[in-house]
Amino acid sequence: xxxxxxxTLTLAFVLVAMVACNQAEGDKAAGNASPAxxxxxxxxxxxxxxxxxxxxxxxxxxxxxxxxxVEFAQMEHDFGKINEGDKVSHxxxxxxxxxxxxxxxxxxxxxxxxxxxxPKEPIAPGAESQILVxxxxxxxxxxxTKTVTINANTDPNPMRLTIKADVTPAPGxxxxxxxxxxxxxxxxxxxxxxxxx
Numbered sequence: 001x002x003x004x005x006x007x008t009l010t011l012a013f014v015l016v017a018m019v020a021c022n023q024a025e026g027d028k029a030a031g032n033a034s035p036a037x038x039x040x041x042x043x044x045x046x047x048x049x050x051x052x053x054x055x056x057x058x059x060x061x062x063x064x065x066x067x068x069x070v071e072f073a074q075m076e077h078d079f080g081k082i083n084e085g086d087k088v089s090h091x092x093x094x095x096x097x098x099x100x101x102x103x104x105x106x107x108x109x110x111x112x113x114x115x116x117x118x119p120k121e122p123i124a125p126g127a128e129s130q131i132l133v134x135x136x137x138x139x140x141x142x143x144x145t146k147t148v149t150i151n152a153n154t155d156p157n158p159m160r161l162t163i164k165a166d167v168t169p170a171p172g173x174x175x176x177x178x179x180x181x182x183x184x185x186x187x188x189x190x191x192x193x194x195x196x197x
Contacts, residue, residue: 061105065153068098068125072161079165082137089134092161096123104152107131113138114146114163133163141169 077090096102101122109115117132133148148161 061103061151061153061157065103066100067153067155068096068100068102070102070152070154070159071095071097072159075160076162076164077133079135079163081166081168083168084141084170085138086167087134087136088165089132090163092131092133093128094130095128096125098154099125100153101125102127102129102152102154104150106149106151108149109133110147110149113140114148116148116150116161118150131161133161135163135165137165137167140165140167142167 072092072094074092077092079088079090082088101124103122104118104120107116107118113136115134115136117134119129119131123129131148131150135144135146137144144165144167146163148163150159150161151157152159
């Protein structure tokens, strides 16, 4: 029994030593050898992020901020029919209806064709502001629906604005010929004459 316990402890010690050696070699190989803490003699990770771990990442809202509420005049806008290549924009107006300053951490489009511009400064309770959303229809065809995700100290968070557009393909584009409903002509090969294959 004692021999089994001794063997288990020895094996555990060897495994811990191997893991520790491999980790130290990996740090040295990466150029990140850990210096020793002068007071305790324990290793200190020199690559550790010294930023406050509670600090939110860029574009994220600090969860410690007091929450507020926002009322948008509209959450969706339809541009209707536009031509491929058109750049259109819409202003989404809103009001801080809460009792705390509104802080917008980020506003991101669902793709590179949708670009929002939003206020970077806090918006006081009762104050109004706006978010400008631009849609570039270059390379887009037919019905398009895009979103802008807003991260702010609001409840609910995140909020989403939606834009829509029915994009008419540019003359000569490959989609124009394939979509007669959009004004293109559908090209069909005529049937082979009877008796010939």
